[in-house]
Amino acid sequence: MDIKKQPLALNIQHLSFSYHNQNVLEDINMQIPKGSFLGLVGPNGSGKSTLVKCLLGLLSPNAGSVQLFGVDVKKFNRWSDIGFVSQKANSFNSGFPATVFEVVSMGLYGKIGLFRFLKKKHKQQVREAIEQVGxxxxxxxxxxxxxxxxxxxxxxxxxxxxxxxxxILDEPTVGVDAKSVKNFYTMLKKLNDEQGITLILVTHDIGAMSEYVTDVACLNKCLHFHGNTNTFEENKEEMMTAMYGHEVNLLEHNHDHDHHHHHHDHDDQDGVRREEG
Amino acid sequence: MIEVFFQFDFLRYSLYTGLMIGFLAPILGVFLVVRRLSLMADALSHITLTGIAFSLLLGRHITMFAGLNPVYMGMAFSITGSLLIERLRHVYRYYKELAIPIILSAGIGVGVVFISLADGFNNDLFNYLFGSVVAISQSDFQVVVTLTIVVTALLFLFYKELFFLSFDEEQAVISGIPKRSLHVLFMVLVALVIGISMQIVGILLVSALMTLPVASAMKWAKGFKQMFLYAVIFGEVSIVIGLFSAFHLDLAPGGTIVMANVFLLIGSIALTRKRSL
Known part of the structure; x- marks a missing residue:
């Protein structure tokens, strides 16, 4: 498999997922070309996090398939080609005694593999990554x-x-102040523009991200829209009413004040984990 | 004062064993503490008591077991206990900490029955509970050295994976780190080190050597590697102070080692408090 020759970063076909007989995701079809910056939006409980877990192979869908760079997710093993940033609060205890350098070097552990150690060149890569994010x-x-x-x-x-x-970034800006959010999105846009990294940004916050992303996908159990940002802007009103109902105005104009009402999009699925084999 | 430890073989073995557990116990303790499993050491040490009592009981009735050091049976029990805890953590997925009191009380309960069936309480048992400066024979010492090398090598080999799993389990699993097998391996290592350590520190206090130096280190360390450095320093200092005072004042070393640790901890809390002002 040569990742460079694959036109699609992600190919989702007829994906459905249900939990306790409740449909969480219904027949999702999505092709995400390499180099795009996709904003995946949807209200709380719309299945965003579940979809992300399916993309990462942490959950297996009841139907349909996910391909990462042309390889079915069940067979995919080049996980160091996929970066994932989850909601900070979910996965990290803030009293943990680790330095920035130590935390960043963990990103290389999977790539280095068992029984091998950080070498000089790895340490250099860690320093470069830290510089990249300033x-x-x-x-x-x-x-x-x-x-x-x-x-x-x-x-x-x-x-x-x-x-x-x-x-893939799952609600990365939860708990981050509005000014930092802007800087953060600018940094992501730069990564996308300059290094051609395909980005998927999962968020409930449509207003803040729309000027940075190239494409938008709207999810609420089914995929309501998937297209470039311009088309999204033209159909925004319609789309929002379909997805959020009356909440739409609140979200669009007051998103800075309204953050805390929309946090913690866990989809109540956290108990479901991939058991390592 | 110190020379006496080099005049007699049994004291020398105790001192060397002490230095080795002063190294091993805090290192494993760092992982236990950051994973919020510090009580695990207590549960496993109590089930070690069951094994020791069982061995004493067998020794009374079956000649084959009379010459066997009960510590080995204790280790076998504590390894079994560590695997049982893993099972129980699975059974009570949402209340994982329940596994610890279950194993702890079961261990003590069964242990006390075995003790009553055997001899009742005697001097040997007192040494197992609170440690002894004369517990280590030459053959015991060889086992201690072998186990120390094995445990250290395994920790060194799997350091980065254990670190990643402790910091952020979800990400570690995504990057392909085998969570369950590493966790089981780690618990077996803890069980082994408890077996080694209890001969000097005693069953009731062995967990202190895994948690108190780490608690002190946490006050000083900025990063994860520093945690090991400080924890080992505090562990070794407490062992040396504890063993010498135990011998010269004719006290149980478990008590003096723990007291040394408590003083180091109080000192650490007091000094770092000043520093942060």
Whole structure:
């Protein structure tokens, strides 16, 4: 498999997922070309996180298939080509005694493999990834003492250090202040423009991301829309009413004030995990 | 004062064994503490008691077991216990910590029955509970050295995977790290080190050597590697102070080692508090 020759980063076909006999995702079809920056939006409980877990092979769909760079996710093994940044609060205890350098080097562990150690060139890669996100001044600082926005940059660096072709970010800006969110999106756009990394940004926050992404997909159990940002802007009103109902105005105009109502999009699926074999 | 430890073989073995457990126990303890499993050491040490009591009971009735050091049976029990805890953590998926009190009380309960069936309480048992400076024979010492080498080598080999799993299990699994097998391996290592350590520190206090130096280290360390450095320093200092004072004051070393640790901990808390002002 040569990743460079594949036109599609992600190919989702007829994907359905149900949990306790409830349909969470219904017949999702989506082709995401390499080099795009997709904003995947949807209200809470719309199945966004579930979809991401299916893409990462953490959940197996009841029907349909997922291909990463032309390879079925069940057979995919080049996980260092995929970067994933989850909601910070989900997965990390902020008292953990680790430096920024140590956290970022974890991003290389899967690539290096068992019974091997960090070499000089790996350490250089770690430093470069930290510079990429502008955190070089904090390299030996304890991760727990950084602000939410800084921590999120460190996690991006961890995802970037293995030089991924696809980066999936699940609600990365939860708990990050509005100004940092802007800087954060600008940084993502730069990664997409300059390095051609395919990005999938999962968020409930349509307003903030729409000026950065190239494509938008709207999810609420089914895929309501998937197209480029311009087409999305033209059909926005319609789309939003279909997806959010009356909530649409609130979300569009007040999204800065309204953050906390939309946090924690866990989809109540957290108990379902891939058991390692 | 110190020379006496080099005049007698049995004291020398105790000192060397002490130095080895002062290294091993805090290192494993770092992983236990950051994974919020510090009570695991307690559960496993109590089930070690069951094994020791069982061995004493067998020794009374079956000549084959009379010459066997009960510590080995203790280790076998604590390894079994660590695997049982893993099973129980699976059975109670949403209340994983329940596994610890279940195994702990079962261990003590069965242990006490075995003790009553055997001899009742005697001097040997007192040594197993609270440690002894004269517990290590030459053949025991050879086993201790072998186990120390094995445990250290395994920890070194799997350091980066254990670190990643402790920090962020979800990401570690995504990057292809075998979670379950590494966890089982780790628990077996903990069980082995408890078996080694209890001869000096005693069953009731062995968990202190895994948690107190780590608690002190946490006050000083900025990163994960530093945690090991500080934890080992505190562990070794407490062992040396504890063993010498135990011998010269004719006290149980478990008690003196723990007391040394408590003083180091209080000192760490007090000193770092000043520093952060």
């Amino acid at each position: 955190m070089e001044d904090y390299i030996d600082d304890n991760i727990g003492q950084l602000s939410g926005g800084q921590q999120q940059r460190v996690f991006i660096a961890r995802a970037l250090v293995s030089n991924p072709s696809l980066l």
